[in-house]
Amino acid sequence: MKAEQTELTIFERLLLWRRKHFSERTFILMLSFMVGILTACAALILKELIHKIQYFLTNQFDATGSNWLYLVYPVIGIFLTGLFVRYVVKDDISHGVTKILFAIAQKQSKIKGHNTWSSVLASAITIGFGGSVGAEAPIVLTGSAIGSNLGSVFRMNSKTLMLLVGCGAAGAVSGIFKAPIAGLVFTLEVLMIDLTMASLLPLLISCVTAAGLTFAVSGMGTVFEFHMQDAFRVDRIPAYILLGVFCGLVSLYFTRTMNSLEDVFRKYSNPYMKLLIGGSILSILIYLLPSLYGEGYELIALLMNGNGPEDWNSAMENSLFYGHGDLLLLYLALVLLFKVFASTATNGGGGCGGIFAPSLFLGCISGFIFSRLWNINSLMNVYVPEKNFAMLGMCGLMSGVMHAPLTGIFLIAELTGGYQLFMPLMIVSVCSYLTIIAFEPHSIYSMRLAKKGQLLTHHKDRAILTLMSLDTVIDKYDEYLTPQMNLGELVRIISSSKRDVFPVVDKSNVLIGIIYLDDVRHIMFRQELYHRFTVGELMQEYPARLSINDSMDVVVATFDKTNAWTLPVVDDDGVFVGFIRKSKVFTNYRQLLADLSDD
Numbered sequence: 001m002k003a004e005q006t007e008l009t010i011f012e013r014l015l016l017w018r019r020k021h022f023s024e025r026t027f028i029l030m031l032s033f034m035v036g037i038l039t040a041c042a043a044l045i046l047k048e049l050i051h052k053i054q055y056f057l058t059n060q061f062d063a064t065g066s067n068w069l070y071l072v073y074p075v076i077g078i079f080l081t082g083l084f085v086r087y088v089v090k091d092d093i094s095h096g097v098t099k100i101l102f103a104i105a106q107k108q109s110k111i112k113g114h115n116t117w118s119s120v121l122a123s124a125i126t127i128g129f130g131g132s133v134g135a136e137a138p139i140v141l142t143g144s145a146i147g148s149n150l151g152s153v154f155r156m157n158s159k160t161l162m163l164l165v166g167c168g169a170a171g172a173v174s175g176i177f178k179a180p181i182a183g184l185v186f187t188l189e190v191l192m193i194d195l196t197m198a199s200l201l202p203l204l205i206s207c208v209t210a211a212g213l214t215f216a217v218s219g220m221g222t223v224f225e226f227h228m229q230d231a232f233r234v235d236r237i238p239a240y241i242l243l244g245v246f247c248g249l250v251s252l253y254f255t256r257t258m259n260s261l262e263d264v265f266r267k268y269s270n271p272y273m274k275l276l277i278g279g280s281i282l283s284i285l286i287y288l289l290p291s292l293y294g295e296g297y298e299l300i301a302l303l304m305n306g307n308g309p310e311d312w313n314s315a316m317e318n319s320l321f322y323g324h325g326d327l328l329l330l331y332l333a334l335v336l337l338f339k340v341f342a343s344t345a346t347n348g349g350g351g352c353g354g355i356f357a358p359s360l361f362l363g364c365i366s367g368f369i370f371s372r373l374w375n376i377n378s379l380m381n382v383y384v385p386e387k388n389f390a391m392l393g394m395c396g397l398m399s400g401v402m403h404a405p406l407t408g409i410f411l412i413a414e415l416t417g418g419y420q421l422f423m424p425l426m427i428v429s430v431c432s433y434l435t436i437i438a439f440e441p442h443s444i445y446s447m448r449l450a451k452k453g454q455l456l457t458h459h460k461d462r463a464i465l466t467l468m469s470l471d472t473v474i475d476k477y478d479e480y481l482t483p484q485m486n487l488g489e490l491v492r493i494i495s496s497s498k499r500d501v502f503p504v505v506d507k508s509n510v511l512i513g514i515i516y517l518d519d520v521r522h523i524m525f526r527q528e529l530y531h532r533f534t535v536g537e538l539m540q541e542y543p544a545r546l547s548i549n550d551s552m553d554v555v556v557a558t559f560d561k562t563n564a565w566t567l568p569v570v571d572d573d574g575v576f577v578g579f580i581r582k583s584k585v586f587t588n589y590r591q592l593l594a595d596l597s598d599d
Helices: 001-023 025-060 073-091 096-106 116-127 138-155 158-177 180-189 197-218 232-264 273-288 298-305 309-316 325-348 357-377 386-402 405-416 421-435 447-451 462-466 487-495 517-523 552-564 584-595
Strands: 474-476 501-505 510-516 566-570 576-581
Touching: 025 116, 025 138, 025 158, 025 197, 025 487, 073 116, 073 273, 073 517, 096 138, 096 158, 116 138, 138 158, 138 357, 158 180, 158 197, 158 405, 180 197, 232 273, 232 325, 232 357, 232 421, 273 325, 298 309, 298 357, 298 386, 309 325, 325 357, 357 386, 386 405, 386 421, 405 421, 421 474, 501 576, 510 517, 510 566, 552 566, 552 584, 576 584
Parallel strands: none
Antiparallel strands: 474 576, 501 510, 566 576
């Protein structure tokens, strides 16, 4: 016990020393540097683990035919990941970016400590054994968890924790993709961290630090080698626009299909049933279409750098399509169609991974198919280079699926070094985003939180309401009235209370009415009436009642609709929980507004 007290005292002294010698702003910059270093290390470790596992499992495969081990490896990977999550982590670690958004909006940016390492191991096993998902979302969750927990150790406030979560995410994207600008823009667009002078410098430090360390360890080359086939030409603008629309529609298909398939997996609570369904779907698809194995970055590199049919036809190696070059477009179309099934089966069956890589993968295939069909039909007698359009398609899918046009533009430019095609990147990105936004107002990450009113946005008013917690504005009651009480008993309760409104409940504490002090004030002192009236006769219907699960948007809208100043809150069974006063909501709102506006 004494040793623990001494250790605690030393840490407390360290915190006091830090506050004395470093200003808050300076220390945040130091923490952002540490976050950048740690997230880059996590990204490098994850990538190395995935590559080692994949090479060990597949380096002996015969390229001229199908390999039956494709039926086995993915199932083993999902099974091992499921065991790791259930018996070691004992927590849900899927949907990494959604978890970050939820933590920012509902948990004061606090992310559990195990997320600093659990997603790295789980996704390495899943993807290394062939899971058709990406490593980027898990590493983004890891980076954000590093930022959150590092800030918590040094007892930073919730506003600083939010910034450090953003630094972790920015550093993760920057490190794993060697894309510092994309890391910054991703944090602003997808995580919706407000860009202020106070937040800009820490985010930049994390991005530059993570990218710099990754360049130092893995070399200065880009993630994807890309040789531009032809420069931007004005007569290709119609093709760029149509490619953007096509990518937007593919993004819509990907988003809606994934959500529908995830709903199917949620119906099963038995993890072994999920493994049976997800593993069966995944292994069969990978056996028939080996390009679905893992992240699929080899196919992306092939389509962007192939020099003709001989190179591109090698995409069908290890498959039943091998040697049938005339079926390349059919093969790629099937991969495009079934990638979402493979990705959802991976996560639904118990695996761990994200949709960054699937988005890039589908985008590259979409751009290649579009350009090949355009050239076959000689539309407008304008030739479009397949390599360029494969790269542009990656931008289109990224922008559409994530609802992040700027992230798509800068990420693909930095991933490939294709800065000379900035104008086409912008056209495709904007057209894809405008296409999907007409059908889906929220990204694949945020739509579920948005439906529950738990999504933090750049809209300042909505952001404040999202950050407000219902628990902080509820006045809990231990004074209850029943309909059988007479006026005398009511007066005795009122005389010993400082409240002006009281709940009337039945034997199960279910709310059936309320009594306002003002409504009984005129008869309170007439003792001859004490046994004449009961609470059941004096109570009123409440103008509306709120549920304990309602968002603050609903709370404020209900106050506006009823013009009430006090409303009751009940649980799912109608049991009374407490009252919410409009004045308290306004007070909390003003405080949060002041906190968010303080730079």
